[in-house]
Amino acid sequence: MTQQQEQLEAKAYFSRHLLEWYHGQKRDLPWRRHRNPYYIWISEIMLQQTRVDTVIPYFNRFIERFPTVESLADAPEEDVLKCWEGLGYYSRARNLQHAARQVKEQYGGQVPNDREAVFSLKGVGPYTAGAILSIAFNRPEPAVDGNVMRVLSRYFLLEDDIAKGPTRIKMERLAAELIPEGEASHFNQALMELGALVCTPKSPRCLPCPVMEHCSARLAGRETSLPVKTKAKPPRPEERLAALVEGRGAHAGRVLIRQRPASGLLARMWELPHWPAPPADDGAGSGGPLPADAALDRLRRSLRTAGISARPEAHYMAAEHTFSHIVWTLQVYRCREEEALPRVAEGRVVYGAGAAASAIDAGGPQIELFADGSGSREDSGAVRWITREDMANYAFPNVFLKLLTAYFDEQDVRSRASE
C-alpha cells in the first residue's frame, strides 16, 4: 500500500469508527434534543471556555427566559447579563444579543443557513459558524476548536503549533475532508465528543478509544506530548483595594454597589467599588499587597476622591478574578458609611480622572471616581444601596457575586445568633 493509500485508509477508518462510537455513546445534552439553530448557537457560545456540566443549567434557564431570537433581541441588556451571571466572559452575552438583533432585523428572526450570513453575526467566528451550519443544517462545514485540533494532531501525528493561525486553516481543511457524506451534523459532534470524553488534554483514554487502532500518536507513544502548543502569555497580576461599604441609618443592612462604565472590561456590570493599589515597596522591588495601614490609608483617599462617605475599618477578605489577560487580586475592606462627607445616595456615577467629588444632581448626585483607568469621563453608571434580595436585579461578575453572597450569609448567621 502506498503512503497515500494508507492516509486515505486511516481517514476512512477514523470517520467510520468515530461515527459508530458516537451513535452508541453520545451524551444526552439539552441542545442535542432538537435541531433548532438558535439553541445550537446559544449552546456553542456558552460552551466557549466553559465546561458542559456548567453550561447545562445556564442553557436551560436562558432558553426558558429567551425562547426565541426575537425574545433575546428585544430583552433589556440587564436581563441578558443577569441570565449569564457566573458564566464569565460577558462580552459573549452582549455579542449574542447584538447578533440576535442582526438576525431579527436582517433575517426575519431565522438563523441564516448561509456561510457568509452566519459569519457576519457578531461574536461568531469560524468555529461557531461551522458548528451552527453543520449541527443545525447538516452542511459539510468543519468546526475546529482546541479539542478538535488536539484529536487530529494526535491521530494524524501532526506537529504543527495549534496556537498558530495557519495550523487552524490546515486543520479545517483536514476536518472537512473527514466529514462523511450527509453526516456533517453527527460527525462534527462526534469529533467534539471524542475530544471531551476520551482524547482529553492530559490523560487520553486510548484503550477504549474507538480510533485507537490507527492512531499515529498512540502507535508512536506520543499521545501525551501532542498537540504542540506554544504557551500564551500569563495574565498580568493587578492588586486592587475594594470597599465593602455597609450602610447606616436609612441604609442599614445594605451595601453600596456601583455600575461599571458602558464600555470596556465587564461593561455595565455591578460591583463593589475598587481601585488599583500600588504594589508594596519592600525595598526588594518584589511588590505584593500593601501593608494594612497603607492599604487603609489608600482606600480612605480613594473613597474620599470618589465622594463616597465611608471609613475603611478592617480587612474583610481577599478574592481573585481572572480574565484572559489580567488577574485582579482584590483586598476587600469593610467600610462604614459616614455622615461627615456628603452622603452618597442612589444616583449616577461618572468614571474618570477627576480628583474631586462633584455633586451634580440629576435624580441623584453625580460623582467623579478616582482615576483608575477603568473608564473615561464620558462613561457613566450608577450606585445603589442593596440588600440580599436586591441582588436578583443586578448582574455581578462572579467574584462580586460570591463576595456579596458570603457577606449576606454571614449577616444572616449573625442576626439569627442574636435573636
Ligand code: SF4
Ligand atoms: S488513541 Fe488515544 S491519542 Fe489517539 S485519538 Fe484515541 S485517545 Fe486520542
